[in-house]
Amino acid sequence: MTVFFTSDTHFGDPRVLRLDRRPFPDLPAHDDALVAAWNARVGPEDEVWHLGDFALGPSEARICEILADLRGIKRLISGNNDGPETLAAPGWAWVGAYAEITVEARRLVLCHYAFRTWNGIGRGALNLHGHSHGQLKPIPRQYDVGVDAQGFVPVTLAELLVSRRRGAKHPAEPSA
Numbered sequence: 001m002t003v004f005f006t007s008d009t010h011f012g013d014p015r016v017l018r019l020d021r022r023p024f025p026d027l028p029a030h031d032d033a034l035v036a037a038w039n040a041r042v043g044p045e046d047e048v049w050h051l052g053d054f055a056l057g058p059s060e061a062r063i064c065e066i067l068a069d070l071r072g073i074k075r076l077i078s079g080n081n082d083g084p085e086t087l088a089a090p091g092w093a094w095v096g097a098y099a100e101i102t103v104e105a106r107r108l109v110l111c112h113y114a115f116r117t118w119n120g121i122g123r124g125a126l127n128l129h130g131h132s133h134g135q136l137k138p139i140p141r142q143y144d145v146g147v148d149a150q151g152f153v154p155v156t157l158a159e160l161l162v163s164r165r166r167g168a169k170h171p172a173e174p175s176a
Contacts, residue, residue: 003103004042004072004154007051007079007112007130008146009034011066012058020133020148035069037153042072048154049099051130051145052079052112060085067091075099079112079130100125103157114142128160138164 010016011031017024024030042048054076055063063085067074075094078087087095099110100119107125109118114129114136121127127142134149143160147153155163 002043002046002156004046004048004156005051005110005128005145005160006038006048006147006150006154007077008053008133008148009050009055010053010081011055012062013056013081015056022148022152031066034147034152035066039069039071041153042070044071046072047075048072049075049077049101049110049128051077051110051128053081053130054079054086056081056083060089063089064091077110077112106157108157114144 011034012027014027016022017027017030022030024033038048048070055066058066067089068091070091073093074091076082076087076092076096077099078095078097097111101108101110107120107123109115109120109125109127111127111129112131114132115127118125118127121141125141128145129142130144130146132144133146134144136144138144143163145155145160
């Protein structure tokens with residue numbers, strides 16, 4: 001089992017095409033591309049922590065359909081754009097506003113929002129967040145897992161840790 005992280009997919013939200021300048025011709029193409037990118041990386045037994053803003057705008061039935069189409073065991077950290085239909089959708093294994101977990105012997109503090117400080121920061125804990133759509137300058141031990149910052153794919157902790165090294169390729173980039 002592999003653990004992945006992502007956020008700010010904004011399924012069904014037409015604002016992301018304009019405000020975030022996502023490279024898709026329309027909302028159906030956006031949603032289909034994000035589902036395909038997710039499923040190309042995530043296996044049925046893998047775990048995905050979605051750190052908020054999953055969907056805004058689609059019907060309850062469409063939210064359930066999107067969740068059913070996405071592979072893996074899905075856990076949601078709620079974001080400011082996640083409405084009651086998203087939070088109550090039956091495709092989530094867990095829903096909460098905040099979590100502290102350990103992955104690959106690293107303590108992680110998960111929230112939709114970036115923190116200035118967090119529990120365990122002095123002992124090496126990392127803060128994984130979304131919300132900023134790749135617009136915040138990162139601080140040490142803090143990582144934006146949002147699709148805008150991560151090439152529209154869920155990423156592993158190992159990929160995040162090497163992402164700041166000079167010349168590191170993004171997991172969605174083809175090999176040379």
